[in-house]
Amino acid sequence: MPELPEVEVTRLGIKPHIEGRQITHVNVIDGRLRWPVPKDLPKILKGQRLDTVERRGKYLLLKMTNGYLIIHLGMTGVLRVLPQKDPLKPHDRVSIHFDSLSLRLHDPRKFGAVLWHPSSKGDVLEHPLIQKLGPEPLAKEFAGQLGATHLYQYSRKRTISVKAFLLAGQAVVGVGNIYCSESLFEASIHPALPAGKLTNAQCERLAEAVRTILKRAIAAGGSSLRDFVDAHGDPGYFMMQTKVYDRANEPCRVCKTPIRQITQGQRSTYYCPRCQKR
16 A cells, blocks of 8 residues: 555655646546545536645645645555556546646556545645544654654553554554554564553654654655556665565564564564564
């Protein structure tokens, strides 16, 4: 599933090509996504100007003249800018045209979303899908001591593991499974430690680790699990840099101890038993 780094890589890829351009027409090829694409979307969007391409968590927010287009990539979605003349491929779902260019959503499993939020309904950040998301890890509100203090206060009396605490998305948004394992390793924290037992010092290390790992993943173009490619069709290379994820029984890159794999909440977790003592 595309996580925050993959969505940010997509945002950065499409942004220069479509910001400031006017939509000439919209083709809804198959609107049967996780939530049905509005039937009147072609009529709504035609003639509107795309002002900015923003992101909140794993949602892309395309600010238009009269509202926001909310896009989620689901499990296998890819959003690319292509020449309008390029033929449609199987699993292409929605194509938004800007004269000679098209912004095209390709989504084999149809778990993505393309929704419209008109300005008349208020702030897009109050949309039901977005309003309960945790802080943005790369925003200034989560930087330095601010992020550490937030994690410490939010984790008090929580008995769930710190891995589940991060994955839930309320303490901080966008730290998916790969990035959880890598962040906890970076912060020298055992993934099964109860979140409520995190110390101030551990929260400081964890907040900084989350930011470091996500920035590193974005710079590498994201992770290419399954079929993720960026807006240019290129795969991400973060998986070549992981220190624990998907490296069970391989030597730790720091201490040479074999990496262990456990299952938490039906998800695989990887850690070093020496660098991440409980």
